[in-house]
Amino acid sequence: MGAGVIDPLIGASPTPSPASGAGVGASPAPASDTGLGASPSTASGTGVGASPSPASGAGIERYRSLNARRRLLILLMLVVTLALSMVDLLIGSSGLTVRDVAGILMEGPRGESSGSTIIWSLRLPMTLTCVFVGGSLSLAGLQIQNITNNILASPYTLGITAGSSFGAAIAVTAGLTVFGQLWLGTIIMALILALSISLLIYQLGRLRGLSPGTLILSGIIMNFFFQALQQYLQYRASPEVAQIIAGWTFGNLARSTWICVSANSALLLAGLFILSRMAWKLTALTIGEDRALSLGVNVRRLRLQVFLLSAFMVAGAVGFIGTVAFVGLVAPHCAKLVMGEDQRFLQPSATLLGASLLLSASIVAKLLSSGSMLPVGIVTSIVGVPFLFVLLMKSGR
Amino acid sequence: MASLEISNLSFSFGGNKPLVINDVSACFEGGEITTVIGRNGGGKTTLLRSIAKQLKASGSVKLRDDDGRPLSVETLAFVPQLSQVNSKLTVFEMVLLGLVSDLRWRVSEEQSQRVEALLGELGLDDLSRFPMSSLSGGQKQLVFLAQAFVSKPKALLLDEPTSALDLRHQLLVMNLVRDYTRRNRAATVVVAHDLMLAARYSDKLLMLHEGRVKSFAVSEKVLRPDLLAEVYKVEASVERTLSNFLTVVPLEPL
Known part of the structure; x- marks a missing residue:
């Protein structure tokens, strides 16, 4: 929609009559002098916020119907996510039919058949991991793009994922257990690194006011650095451990467990809950830091809170299944494309699209490899790189 | 009547750096538009951002409602430059x-x-x-x-609201600002470079020079050739048009 199309609308307001035109002068103008009181709601044309005048209602109606459409789209995304979850659950090498799977699901986790073990111990945790990890990465990506005001930003492109993955590798190499649990040690190390990098980026941004390009370059440097460190760990580790560490560089759903599902669902739900309470402030941030500040938003505190929250969600994902690239970049962009900028709708839709994207990647990975499952991170990278390229071209213009 | 009162506002961007605004005090009355004028880098925007509490300036900012009761400064509205x-x-x-x-x-x-x-x-x-x-x-x-x-809001702060606009929108915007100010008895402070537009719409002008208040009065008392020469370093002639608008014609840089 070009500006020229809209411009006449303001021109549609009555221009001041020659007699009143002089009222633009130094003396206080008569009430009807603004030349802007066009609509029927301003019979007096005087209000400019002075007294509540009856609204015509057309704008409210349009706003309501826009929001109704958004709610419908979210419902549709929910249906698609559920459908993809079912498809993902059905695909596998064991030859279980739809009826088998439905029966096993109805039967509950106590079933004794081998099918029950496959569904309840292997496939369902993997499918649910896709939903929660995909959702978390997308939600974190959306917020990172928002608070850095950078369309190229995401947990992966800023190097948070790489650092987090390195943290997990340290824990695996050192056999770091917490309360006797290796997964807990891994998650904590992934979290420490994710938080540290987020704080570093936050501080750099605060001190230097990072431009979008510099931010991405610092992400590339971060990626190089942590990859080198991870390779060093691999080089020094025993062959078995080296293989595990190597596997961490691309997300592998084979590592999904019920603990992974519980942790990631808790992180995602907590993230959604906290972010939903900041939805309007985050929406205000999309119009620029200066304007958000002028609307009374404490931008500095909001940024820090959201950065840390995102780090938790990323660490949950990476700590369990490794690096899943580009979900946090692609899904939020798609969500914004169909939803606009209102975070009340954007948050759930980005979450659902992230889940759907990772489910689709999982389905593709299963279809491409019949035996051992292709790491899903490889699939998301293949989809994500061209997407990043398009965004880069767009942002360069 | 609402009022926005600032007392002894000073701000510097670093411990050793010079003060951008230096001990600025003024009272902006409700229902009036005051335009802050001065050279580039004279502290106009810094003053506005200090009043809006976006910068931590020393001194005090007090906002009062129509009955003289204190209002939180957070309730004032600040419109940054069009970006x-x-x-x-x-x-x-x-x-x-x-x-x-x-x-x-x-x-x-x-x-x-x-x-x-x-x-x-x-x-x-x-x-x-x-x-x-x-x-x-x-x-x-x-x-x-x-x-x-x-x-x-009972106070309105506008940073160069018309600087990027065509003539028609300049008038539309300033008419709206004036209407809002009058009807809501709001204290409005505008930063502007266009001296003629400032004179036309403002009840008072506040001239800032090197961070200090050089003059704070009605337009004709501020837009004087001697003050313009001192602050803007230009030789200027100030006249009234037939329609009774004050015009400033810059003649030569000094």
């Missing part, structure tokens, strides 16, 4: 954001009505569903004004 906004937010959503500190998950009927009524009053109702990114600069500025007006 590039490529948001996909619609005009309706943009104005609604003016109420951001009161918005809950569900937008109340009263809040929607307020936005709707204001858009109607400003002649923007037909734009309400368009995204901000599709508007012209002048239209964007009108929307930003609506965003500032919607919370009915």
Whole structure:
């Protein structure tokens, strides 16, 4: 929609009559002098916020119907996510039919058949991991793009994922257990690194006011650095451990467990809950830091809170299944494309699209490899790189 | 009557750096427009941002309502310079954001009505569903004004509201500002470079020079050739037009 199309609308307001035109002068103008009181709601044309005048209602109606459409789209995304979850659950090498799977699901986790073990111990945790990890990465990506005001930003492109993955590798190499649990040690190390990098980026941004390009370059440097460190760990580790560490560089759903599902669902739900309470402030941030500040938003505190929250969600994902690239970049962009900028709708839709994207990647990975499952991170990278390229071209213009 | 009173405001961007504004005191009365003028780098925007508490300046800022009761400074509205906004937010959503500190998950009927009524009053109702990114600069500025007006602030701070606008939008914007100021008895402080527009719309001018108040009075007392020479380093002639507007014609740089 070009500006020229809209411009006449303001021109549609009555221009001041020659007699009143002089009222633009130094003396206080008569009430009807603004030349802007066009609509029927301003019979007096005087209000400019002075007294509540009856609204015509057309704008409210349009706003309501826009929001109704958004709610419908979210419902549709929910249906698609559920459908993809079912498809993902059905695909596998064991030859279980739809009826088998439905029966096993109805039967509950106590079933004794081998099918029950496959569904309840292997496939369902993997499918649910896709939903929660995909959702978390997308939600974190959306917020990172928002608070850095950078369309190229995401947990992966800023190097948070790489650092987090390195943290997990340290824990695996050192056999770091917490309360006797290796997964807990891994998650904590992934979290420490994710938080540290987020704080570093936050501080750099605060001190230097990072431009979008510099931010991405610092992400590339971060990626190089942590990859080198991870390779060093691999080089020094025993062959078995080296293989595990190597596997961490691309997300592998084979590592999904019920603990992974519980942790990631808790992180995602907590993230959604906290972010939903900041939805309007985050929406205000999309119009620029200066304007958000002028609307009374404490931008500095909001940024820090959201950065840390995102780090938790990323660490949950990476700590369990490794690096899943580009979900946090692609899904939020798609969500914004169909939803606009209102975070009340954007948050759930980005979450659902992230889940759907990772489910689709999982389905593709299963279809491409019949035996051992292709790491899903490889699939998301293949989809994500061209997407990043398009965004880069767009942002360069 | 509302008032915005600033006392001894000083600010520097670093411990050893010179003061950008230096001991500035003034009282802006409700229902009046004061325009802050002065050279580039003279501290105009810094003064506005200090009043809005975006910068931590020393000194005090007191806002009072019509009955003289103190109001939180957070309730004043500050409209920064027009910058590039490529948001996909619609005009309706943009104005609604003016109420951001009161918005809950569900937008109340009263809040929607307020936005709707204001858009109607400003002649923007037909734009309400368009995204901000599709508007012209002048239209964007009108929307930003609506965003500032919607919370009915008792003080309005505007940083160069007309600098990027064509002549027609300059008048539209300033007419709106004047109407809002008069009807709501708001204390309005504008930063501007256009001296003639400033003289035309302002009840008072505040001339800043090297961070200090050089003069704070009605237009004809501030826009004097000797003061313009000292502050702007230009030789200028100041006259009145037939329609009784004050004009400043810069003749030569000094």
